[in-house]
Amino acid sequence: MTTRPALLLVTHDAAIRDQMRWVFTSDYELFEVSDRAAALSHVRRVMPPVIILDLRLPSTDVSATERLAYLQESLQLNPNAKVIVVLDHPDRATAMAAYESGAYDVLELPVQLDVLKVILQRAMYLYNLERENRAIREQAVATEFEGLVGNSEPMQNLYSMIRRVGPTDVPVLITGESGTGKELVARALHRLSVRKEAPFIAINCGAIPETLLESELFGYEKGSFTGATQQKKGRIESAQGGTLFLDEIGDVPLNLQVKLLRFLQDHEMHRLGGRENIKVDVRVVAATNVDLQAAINGGRFREDLFYRLSVLTIPIPCLRxxxxxxxxxxxxxxxxxxxxxxxxxxxxxxxxxxxxxxxxxxxxxxxxxxxxxxxxxxxxxxxxxxxxxxxxxxxxxxxxxxxxxxxxxxxxxxxxxxxxxxxxxxxxxxxxxxxxxxxxxxxxxxxxxxxxxxxxxxxxxxxx
Ligand SMILES: Nc1ncnc2c1ncn2[C@@H]1O[C@H](COP(=O)(O)OP(=O)(O)OP(=O)(O)O)[C@@H](O)[C@H]1O
Ligand SMILES: [Mg+2]
Structure with missing residues (x-):
């Protein structure tokens, strides 16, 4: 059974009430009231999606502003309602003022019922559309997981994977097309881990020129190369105790892949130009949007490094x-x-x-x-x-x-x-x-x- 939407008709004019009762009762649950107090109490109680508001108050000495206040009060009580205002020969200024106060439409008497019917349909349509939009938004808030929005089945699977993998300390490889949220997933893993109070350090290996990538990762000692005027810690060291996120891992050149592999095996590294072995305890999360298997076959990526990084792989589904x-x-x-x-x-x-x-x-x-x-x-x-x-x-x-x-x-x-x-x-x-x-x-x-x-x-x- 379809529930008919409520329609509140506010008018002191018995003729209009009779006319509308006849036309609209089959499509709407019609509520009729003739004065302001009853109107507001109905708005509050019934929350009608559509209101037809006759602003020709019986006494002529009521100012236009006061009439509009009536409209505004209704909308304050039910901001989502579509209010169709009825006026005698509305001048442009009054009509605009009514629109500005939030009226959905302004009609001039005598009202053509077939026109009003279509206007009501459109008002209902818009009301439903807005309600649908609000519901979607509320759902987005309700389904948010660690900054990730989505409740499709692939996303539910992703969330349960993140929940299980996050608290473990194993290296994770996140794969997925560009823009699917790889960095968000890496951050979620970090927040769910015991390392959450320690730093999350991200480095985009594809965005840093090859010549600088090594010093960015490992840091350097003073005087290790021209321009190294002081000692600098690399990203690996900065992530001490926390998570190191190696984004676009497929872009790391082969010679650096060897050094990274050594670090992953020994949990030790030394800065460029340095001799001291530094112990660094980090969890490594890497991400790629290229097919690393193909890179391995093409000789561009080391297989041993791939296995080190991808103890667990989390694939992110594309939006399609x-x-x-x-x-x-x-x-x-x-x-x-x-x-x-x-x-x-x-x-x-x-x-x-x-x-x-x-x-x-x-x-x-x-x-x-x-x-x-x-x-x-x-x-x-x-x-x-x-x-x-x-x-x-x-x-x-x-x-x-x-x-x-x-x-x-x-x-x-x-x-x-x-x-x-x-x-x-x-x-x-x-x-x-x-x-x-x-x-x-x-x-x-x-x-x-x-x-x-x-x-x-x-x-x-x-x-x-
Ligand atoms: N499920 C999601 N919910 C909310 N925002 C998301 C989601 N997925 C991605 N985003 C947003 O989309 C943008 C891209 O995400 P992100 O940078 O994590 O993608 P990426 O997979 O790392 O992309 P690339 O491979 O191009 O670096 C970000 O602004 C991120 O906040
Ligand atoms: Mg990214």
Whole structure:
């Protein structure tokens, strides 16, 4: 059984109540009240997703500001509600003030019921979409593990592996494509180990020129080479007691691989130009995004070092195979960047979410993070749109535009979608944006928005 969403109708006008009761009771659980106190008590008690608020108060000496206060109070009680305000001949200034106070839409009397029906459907759709976005965000927080977000099966397996391996002292090799979170996993292992109070020292072996890598790792004594004006500890020594994270281990040149191997066997090293053997107790965690087996076969990586490093191997799955994590990660990054950029963003439009889900993500989580950061900066409305994400090559429609008519339809559809996304689903605002009347926009919606209506049904069915 589908539960009907609650609709609160606030009006002193009996004629309007009769009219709406007749039309809306089959789709909504209708609550009717005629005064302010009853309205607010219903908002508090029922938390209706949609409210139709007649702001033509019976007495004419009530100022516009006071009328708007009524709207604001309702929204304070239920900030997620979509409030449709009804006014007599609203002037532009009052309508704008109502929008600014948080109204979802402003209607002028007499209300056309078929239009109102569509507006209500869209309001419900948006309400459900926002609720879905909030749920995803709450889920992301709930499933976070040591800074890693994701609850797909591959991630659950990864978490249980980290839980088991973390507290042990064995060397670990983390493998995975670029941007999958290898460094995050290494840090998680460190935090779960007995060494967690000691340092976690990371070195990206691929980012340091070969000539400097040795002195970075092992340190040097004063005068050991031109420019060595004082003694310097290397990263290995700095990690004393803690974890040494050797990132991009596949990029270590062969001569250094020999020295690393010796250190891993003896737990002893000496600085460049030094004679003293220094004992260093560290746990080594290495990471690679290249196939080390192929490097071994090609003679670029020592097999004995590989076995030393990979007592345990933790493979990180790429984002493509972690479909259900994409909304979680997307929303988590959205909130992070929205708050950093002080933007009020509520989520992704369904189209934008769909393009996130279907993208191939060659750059994995890092690519997703960067895309969302870009989109947050570019977003104009309350939702991130497909265009903001810029995931698809827009030139793809151009080459074989069969006729002018088809090309025009395509563009028109895109523009309608863009305007709706920008106006946050508000049809009146979108119509203004497009410079067309609302009825014309409804016609265009009927022609192009089949998909949105279908999604509304899907969302409503989920409530059963
Ligand atoms: N599961 C995850 N949850 C949250 N953030 C993640 C997750 N995976 C990766 N990230 C983020 O994505 C970015 C890339 O992660 P990280 O640097 O750990 O990847 P990497 O595998 O080391 O990549 P590379 O091979 O390119 O160095 C970081 O900003 C990290 O915080
Ligand atoms: Mg890395």
């Amino acid at each position: 195979v972690r479909g259900s994590d994409i909304p979680l990660l997307g929303n988590m990054f959205l909130m992070k960047f929205a708050s950093a950029h002080k933007k009020l963003l509520k989520g992704f439009t369904p189209q934008a979410m769909e393009s996130l889900r279907t993208h191939n993500w060659p750059g994995n989580v890092r690519e997703l993070e960067n895309r969302v950061m870009r989109a947050v900066v570019m977003a104009e409305g309350k939702y991130i749109s497909t265009a903001n994400l810029a995931l698809h090559d827009s030139s793809s429609v151009e080459p074989e535009s069969p006729t002018l008519r088809v090309a025009r339809d395509l563009r028109e559809r895109e523009l309608v979608q863009w305007a709706l996304e920008k106006a946050n689903g508000n049809v009146s605002k979108a119509a203004v944006e497009l410079g067309i009347s609302r009825p014309t926009l409804y016609q265009l919606l009927a022609r192009y928005r089949l998909r949105l209506l279908k999604r509304t049904d899907e969302l409503e069915n989920q409530e059963t």
